[in-house]
Amino acid sequence: xxxxxxxxxxxxxxxxxxxxxxxxxxxxxxxxxxxxxxxxxxxxxxxxxxxxxxxxxxxxxxxxxxxxxxxxxxxxxxxxxxxxxxxxxxxxxxxxxxxxxxxxxxxxxxxxxxxxxxxxxxxxxxxxxxxxxxxxxxxxxxxx
Amino acid sequence: xxxxxxxxxxxxxxxxxxxxxxxxxxxxxxxxxxxxxxxxxxxxxxxxxxxxxxxxxxxxxxxxxxxxxxxxxxxxxxxxxxxxxxxxxxxxxxxxxxxxxxxxxxxxxxxxxxxxxxxxxxxxxxxxxxxxxxxxxxxxxxxx
DNA sequence: ATTTTTCGCTTGCATTTCACAAGTAAAATC
DNA sequence: GATTTTACTTGTGAAATGCAAGCGAAAAAT
Numbered sequence: 145x146x147x148x149x150x151x152x153x154x155x156x157x158x159x160x161x162x163x164x165x166x167x168x169x170x171x172x173x174x175x176x177x178x179x180x181x182x183x184x185x186x187x188x189x190x191x192x193x194x195x196x197x198x199x200x201x202x203x204x205x206x207x208x209x210x211x212x213x214x215x216x217x218x219x220x221x222x223x224x225x226x227x228x229x230x231x232x233x234x235x236x237x238x239x240x241x242x243x244x245x246x247x248x249x250x251x252x253x254x255x256x257x258x259x260x261x262x263x264x265x266x267x268x269x270x271x272x273x274x275x276x277x278x279x280x281x282x283x284x285x286x287x288x
Numbered sequence: 289x290x291x292x293x294x295x296x297x298x299x300x301x302x303x304x305x306x307x308x309x310x311x312x313x314x315x316x317x318x319x320x321x322x323x324x325x326x327x328x329x330x331x332x333x334x335x336x337x338x339x340x341x342x343x344x345x346x347x348x349x350x351x352x353x354x355x356x357x358x359x360x361x362x363x364x365x366x367x368x369x370x371x372x373x374x375x376x377x378x379x380x381x382x383x384x385x386x387x388x389x390x391x392x393x394x395x396x397x398x399x400x401x402x403x404x405x406x407x408x409x410x411x412x413x414x415x416x417x418x419x420x421x422x423x424x425x426x427x428x429x430x431x432x
Numbered sequence: 433a434t435t436t437t438t439c440g441c442t443t444g445c446a447t448t449t450c451a452c453a454a455g456t457a458a459a460a461t462c
Numbered sequence: 463g464a465t466t467t468t469a470c471t472t473g474t475g476a477a478a479t480g481c482a483a484g485c486g487a488a489a490a491a492t
Contacts, residue, residue: 156319
């Protein structure tokens with residue numbers, strides 16, 4: 145509910161975004177939720193960048209407190225939780241794809257398929273919309 | 289020259305971008321260079337987010353080592369340096385604007401003018417191109 | 433010519449954050 | 463009932479950050 149307990153350094157919109165997700169892990173988590181179909185703690189732990197469990201735990205709490213994701217109990221397994229992007233979280237798709245396009249363009253050893261930055265730049269809105277559709281298709285359907 | 293001394297955690301394009309600029313300060317510095325017409329150490333120090341001088345110094349070295357900015361001696365004042373974005377740095381304009389649009393949309397007290405996210409989303413490519421033109425107009429002209 | 437100011441850092445140190453390893457409780461599976 | 467899985471939590475040392483002060487070279491003022 146209380147979105148921000150700590151005072152912001154400024155209300156510059158770029159700074160606001162960076163204070164929310166401008167650390168080394170938050171956007172990795174959002175990438176896995178939004179693009180890679182990973183919705184559970186265990187799945188997110190398997191990210192190839194090897195996030196530590198305490199850091200993942202802290203980031204998930206933080207993202208939930210900021211209203212970027214929501215934590216939902218899995219009705220089929222009461223040990224588990226499903227983390228889904230809220231509309232505020234889905235709105236980060238553009239930033240994730242934009243950073244990914246930059247990375248694909250400038251990393252000579254990128255894992256991204258050739259043509260990724262060009263494809264993205266030729267139709268940003270369409271690429272974002274398609275990625276969101278794909279996200280909704282992957283997202284587990286369960287009631288809160 | 290040597291772009292990356294430290295091994296990357298992965299060659300995922302999003303991770304590549306985050307390892308380059310995914311800390312709390314690098315994109316603040318890029319915002320000030322790309323959008324706010326700040327090109328000198330002193331000007332960058334004046335950012336309202338109060339970056340410490342040792343952190344700014346370290347980030348400028350890092351961004352230069354990564355080929356994102358270049359450090360140019362000011363011929364009119366030999367104490368000073370001018371930091372300009374390279375083409376790799378200019379390519380971050382989209383990410384900065386995308387994060388700014390997100391911040392403007394979700395910060396209820398944002399400093400951004402009303403309509404900023406809508407304007408950006410209605411024509412991302414055009415907004416980025418216009419911002420780059422404005423950047424080139426502000427950029428001090430001096431030979432290396 | 434000499435003092436003062438400006439500029440881009442650097443250094444030292446306390447505080448905060450991070451990373452790695454191990455452990456724990458609750459629920460599910462065997 | 464014993465074992466395994468899941469989502470964490472709890473240490474602990476290392477690294478990054480933030481703050482204040484200092485420093486040498488160059489420019490500006492006197």
